Amino acid sequence: xxxxxxxxDPKLIRQAAQEIRRLANPDRHYRLMEVCGGHTHAIYRFAxxxxxxxNIELVHGPGCPVCVLPMGRVDDGLSLARxxxxxxxxxxxxxxxxxxxxxPLEHKARGADIRMVYSPLDALKLARENPDRExxxxxxxxxxxxxxxxxxxxxxxxxxxRNFSVFCNHVxxxxxxxxxxxxxxxxxxxxxxxxxxxxxxxxxAYEFICRDYGKPLVTSGFEPLDVLQSIVMILRQLEEGCxxxxxxxxxxxxxxxxxxALRAMAEVFELRPFFEWRGLGFISQSALRIRDDYxxxxxxxxxxxxxxxxxxxxxxxxxxxxxxVLKPHQCKLFGRECTPEHPIGALMVSSEGACAxxxxxxxxxxxxxxx
Amino acid sequence: MxxxxxxxxxxxxxxxxxxxxxxxxLIEGLIAPVLGGPLLDSLGDAAxxxxxxxxxxxxxxxxxxxxxxxPGGSIGDLAVNGTVNxxxxxxxxxxxxxxxxxxxxxxxxxxxxxxxxxxxxxxxQAGVSVVGGDTKVVEHGEADGMYITTAGIGIADIRVxxxxxxxxxxxxxxxxxxxxxxxxxxxxxRGELDLEADLCSDTxxxxxxxxxxxxxxxxxxxxxxxxxxxxxxxxLNELAADTRLGIVLWEDRIPVRDEVRxxxxxxxLEPLHIANxxxxxxxxxxxxxxxxxxxxxxxxxxxxxxxxxxxxxxxARTVLAASAxxxxxxxxxxxxxxxxxxx
Numbered sequence: 001x002x003x004x005x006x007x008x009d010p011k012l013i014r015q016a017a018q019e020i021r022r023l024a025n026p027d028r029h030y031r032l033m034e035v036c037g038g039h040t041h042a043i044y045r046f047a048x049x050x051x052x053x054x055n056i057e058l059v060h061g062p063g064c065p066v067c068v069l070p071m072g073r074v075d076d077g078l079s080l081a082r083x084x085x086x087x088x089x090x091x092x093x094x095x096x097x098x099x100x101x102x103x104p105l106e107h108k109a110r111g112a113d114i115r116m117v118y119s120p121l122d123a124l125k126l127a128r129e130n131p132d133r134e135x136x137x138x139x140x141x142x143x144x145x146x147x148x149x150x151x152x153x154x155x156x157x158x159x160x161x162r163n164f165s166v167f168c169n170h171v172x173x174x175x176x177x178x179x180x181x182x183x184x185x186x187x188x189x190x191x192x193x194x195x196x197x198x199x200x201x202x203x204x205a206y207e208f209i210c211r212d213y214g215k216p217l218v219t220s221g222f223e224p225l226d227v228l229q230s231i232v233m234i235l236r237q238l239e240e241g242c243x244x245x246x247x248x249x250x251x252x253x254x255x256x257x258x259x260x261a262l263r264a265m266a267e268v269f270e271l272r273p274f275f276e277w278r279g280l281g282f283i284s285q286s287a288l289r290i291r292d293d294y295x296x297x298x299x300x301x302x303x304x305x306x307x308x309x310x311x312x313x314x315x316x317x318x319x320x321x322x323x324x325v326l327k328p329h330q331c332k333l334f335g336r337e338c339t340p341e342h343p344i345g346a347l348m349v350s351s352e353g354a355c356a357x358x359x360x361x362x363x364x365x366x367x368x369x370x371x
Numbered sequence: 372m373x374x375x376x377x378x379x380x381x382x383x384x385x386x387x388x389x390x391x392x393x394x395x396x397l398i399e400g401l402i403a404p405v406l407g408g409p410l411l412d413s414l415g416d417a418a419x420x421x422x423x424x425x426x427x428x429x430x431x432x433x434x435x436x437x438x439x440x441x442p443g444g445s446i447g448d449l450a451v452n453g454t455v456n457x458x459x460x461x462x463x464x465x466x467x468x469x470x471x472x473x474x475x476x477x478x479x480x481x482x483x484x485x486x487x488x489x490x491x492x493x494x495x496q497a498g499v500s501v502v503g504g505d506t507k508v509v510e511h512g513e514a515d516g517m518y519i520t521t522a523g524i525g526i527a528d529i530r531v532x533x534x535x536x537x538x539x540x541x542x543x544x545x546x547x548x549x550x551x552x553x554x555x556x557x558x559x560x561r562g563e564l565d566l567e568a569d570l571c572s573d574t575x576x577x578x579x580x581x582x583x584x585x586x587x588x589x590x591x592x593x594x595x596x597x598x599x600x601x602x603x604x605x606x607l608n609e610l611a612a613d614t615r616l617g618i619v620l621w622e623d624r625i626p627v628r629d630e631v632r633x634x635x636x637x638x639x640l641e642p643l644h645i646a647n648x649x650x651x652x653x654x655x656x657x658x659x660x661x662x663x664x665x666x667x668x669x670x671x672x673x674x675x676x677x678x679x680x681x682x683x684x685x686x687a688r689t690v691l692a693a694s695a696x697x698x699x700x701x702x703x704x705x706x707x708x709x710x711x712x713x714x
């Protein structure tokens with residue numbers, strides 16, 4: 001399969017791993033953060049830690065949109081389906097995320113009309129097919145998904161679809177990276193930069209990380225060879241003692257980003273003064289809301305929602321895992337109270353969540369003999 | 372005394388029908404404790420009864436697939452082949468079927484006739500007779516066109532002694548052909564995704580392949596299963612749990628068509644979790660593996676049979692997929708239900 005097989009070539013993977021072993025200083029411990037949950041998933045799915053030397057530690061970052069959404073926002077979204085009788089359309093990733101009174105899937109089983117969609121345009125289609133119902137799209141995601149929500153809102157206005165609105169929970173990656181860099185327990189030497197987010201925002205936005213914090217960042221693709229090559233590029237920078245933004249994923253990521261997508265976002269969204277992130281707390285200017293021009297399609301203005309802050313269960317250490325301070329299995333609940341089937345924290349739900357990735361692909365492997 | 376009820380979920384959700392972890396929990400935690408007896412407790416694909424000197428296999432399966440028709444087959448084909456295959460992998464020759472129809476008022480006679488003809492044709496093909504059944508009708512809106520339940524009766528083949536308890540480290544795992552065709556076909560047939568692929572359901576009777584396999588290496592077969600809902604991963608995880616052994620799959624040897632791989636890559640699905648309706652897994656004593664592969668490949672439709680892995684002592688109760696470059700990952704049972712009502 002094109003664009004897949006060549007990046008999973010066992011021979012090339014072994015060569016890249018060898019190059020990493022050659023470059024890594026055995027007297028040094030490297031902590032590299034992959035910002036994006038897609039990378040976390042790829043690292044576990046392809047068992048990349050197995051081919052890396054033990055002194056290269058991959059630290060999982062906050063780039064999982066479902067994981068960073070605080071429980072109160074999940075409850076708000078569910079209240080739309082429960083109290084206002086709307087058709088709530090959400091990405092599949094959201095369906096098992098626990099709210100205080102159960103997940104979207106549990107609400108659906110009790111009769112709430114919650115539908116899984118693969119694109120916000122499918123939610124708009126639902127609205128046009130059900131003119132006598134209100135349809136709300138539960139929008140989540142970083143800059144990767146925000147442009148498609150923006151285009152959907154544009155289409156809703158152009159088509160004059162009045163029974164459609166968006167519950168906007170889009171967040172932006174840069175403030176989250178800055179929050180991690182400013183966090184006192186932060187001990188990361190370099191970043192494997194997000195791939196899909198960068199297709200939209202480009203690479204320039206990361207330059208402050210190198211300039212102000214002296215850390216290299218390499219935007220990376222999601223195949224095994226992509227990630228390994230990015231690590232090679234990072235190790236070369238660390239060896240040279242420099243810090244700059246490099247683009248490993250140039251086959252997809254334009255340095256300047258995707259200008260039409262950025263324009264669509266700017267037309268529809270504006271920054272919120274602040275937004276709560278699970279684990280990271282309130283971060284200023286870190287999320288998007290819908291502009292006044294599109295107020296008629298803004299679910300937050302059309303429906304009253306509880307808007308209650310809900311703290312995560314005390315024992316759950318999602319925040320520490322999100323910041324890369326703890327590894328998934330170091331959380332007290334991991335694999336016992338909290339499993340993919342009965343998730344307590346969202347990190348156990350999303351395929352991009354570090355806990356789910358670790359649980360699905362790596363747990364129990366410690367018993368494994370060499371295969 | 373009956374075993375204690377260990378099912379604590381407050382309500383039934385779609386995942387309980389997906390063939391993965393939740394299904395197993397429901398069956399082992401509630402259904403078997405309440406209904407169980409010595410014959411139910413083995414929870415195989417079919418139960419065996421000794422009646423008047425004959426050893427009979429019985430099984431039942433219900434079909435709620437949506438849409439009713441899809442490339443490569445329809446609910447009528449599935450209803451026959453699914454039950455026939457449960458008998459075949461239990462080591463029995465399928466003989467007869469009971470067919471129960473639950474019809475929704477408003478279903479067109481034409482659609483019903485098409486499915487009845489599909490049942491008849493699939494039964495003929497599989498060499499089984501339809502010997503009875505039942506018909507019920509529910510109000511419009513209470514069933515999605517039609518549901519079918521089939522019960523199957525087969526005659527145990529004395530040359531086969533399949534049991535998880537006979538599986539040993541070193542045994543080989545054989546798969547009859549490419550995986551995921553059925554699940555991805557259904558997903559695409561629903562038309563909810565703007566995806567198209569040249570792909571058909573693999574629905575068919577696997578009995579001809581198993582018949583040849585038994586003729587050649589009967590005693591060398593330790594365990595068989597048709598990996599339907601929950602896919603190869605769920606079937607092998609059940610085996611790992613039942614035997615307390617480990618299973619290692621060689622990832623690059625698992626046959627998956629490009630169309631299935633492509634759809635899985637796009638949608639974030641794992642081919643090992645996708646349902647099949649015309650494949651089977653067999654665990655073989657290592658000395659019989661080559662002959663077994665030859666036997667299955669000699670049957671039309673079995674040309675793709677391949678050894679995909681082996682049983683190991685460690686890691687206990689776990690399925691691992693090993694890559695060609697030296698990494699390995701755990702392959703868990705299906706959690707949740709990415710593709711509801713697949714059969």
